[in-house]
Amino acid sequence: MIKGFIFDLDGVITDTAELHFAAWKKLSDDMDWQFDRDLNEKLRGISRMDSIKVIMDHNNVSLKEETIVELATQKNDIYVQSLDHMTPEDYLPGAKELLTHLRSEGFSVALGSASKNAEKVLKQLNATHYFDVIGDGNSVSRSKPAPDIFLYASEKMGLSPERCIVFEDAEKGIDAAKAGNFYSVGIGPEERVGHADVRFDTMKEATLFEVKSHFKDLF
Ligand code: G6P
Numbered sequence: 001m002i003k004g005f006i007f008d009l010d011g012v013i014t015d016t017a018e019l020h021f022a023a024w025k026k027l028s029d030d031m032d033w034q035f036d037r038d039l040n041e042k043l044r045g046i047s048r049m050d051s052i053k054v055i056m057d058h059n060n061v062s063l064k065e066e067t068i069v070e071l072a073t074q075k076n077d078i079y080v081q082s083l084d085h086m087t088p089e090d091y092l093p094g095a096k097e098l099l100t101h102l103r104s105e106g107f108s109v110a111l112g113s114a115s116k117n118a119e120k121v122l123k124q125l126n127a128t129h130y131f132d133v134i135g136d137g138n139s140v141s142r143s144k145p146a147p148d149i150f151l152y153a154s155e156k157m158g159l160s161p162e163r164c165i166v167f168e169d170a171e172k173g174i175d176a177a178k179a180g181n182f183y184s185v186g187i188g189p190e191e192r193v194g195h196a197d198v199r200f201d202t203m204k205e206a207t208l209f210e211v212k213s214h215f216k217d218l219f
């Protein structure tokens with residue numbers, strides 16, 4: 001029986017990809033690195049430090065670890081500033097409705113995000129109260145595709161993985177859910193999250209009714 005839901009944040013609850021893009025683009029321009037939307041797609045779901053390493057590899061750049069941390073911090077300062085403009089209007093369509101419905105039906109709900117800024121994002125959206133457990137980039141050290149963040153969230157909810165459904169928009173996020181033995185719902189195109197148990201194009205289609213009908217033996 002499914003008792004809990006674990007949500008990724010960026011790309012599932014709200015769309016921060018554009019803000020991450022703008023911040024990485026600013027840093028890349030300053031550094032004279034090539035960075036475009038295709039490369040930004042590769043950063044979906046992965047940690048800040050893994051992200052900067054992907055960008056550096058793409059540009060055949062190698063730097064001291066200390067410098068890499070400094071540059072990642074510069075990017076983060078730009079990103080965090082841009083979050084000040086985020087408001088409770090900025091849920092992805094359908095996300096708030098699903099969270100509300102899950103609470104009213106008594107399911108446990110957790111966040112399972114790689115972001116170290118998750119608490120700030122939830123605050124800007126006024127979404128903190130939907131979550132029993134907040135698992136973010138500060139909760140575990142191994143990031144997706146390792147299952148650690150989802151295992152942390154399920155353990156804190158007191159549920160085994162096979163009683164939880166993970167919502168993810170990233171390829172590596174679905175890999176992480178599968179590695180942890182969770183059921184998975186992919187949000188996005190087939191080529192990105194087609195390996196999830198169930199896939200919807202957007203959160204708008206992911207109503208509790210639809211989710212229950214796809215996993216009917218589990219409710
Ligand atoms: C999410 C996003 C990634 C981002 C990561 C870390 O998973 O999808 O693009 O790199 O969080 O975010 P942070 O806010 O800690 O830099």
Ligand code: MG
Nearest residue numbers: 008010011169
């Ligand atoms: Mg995501």
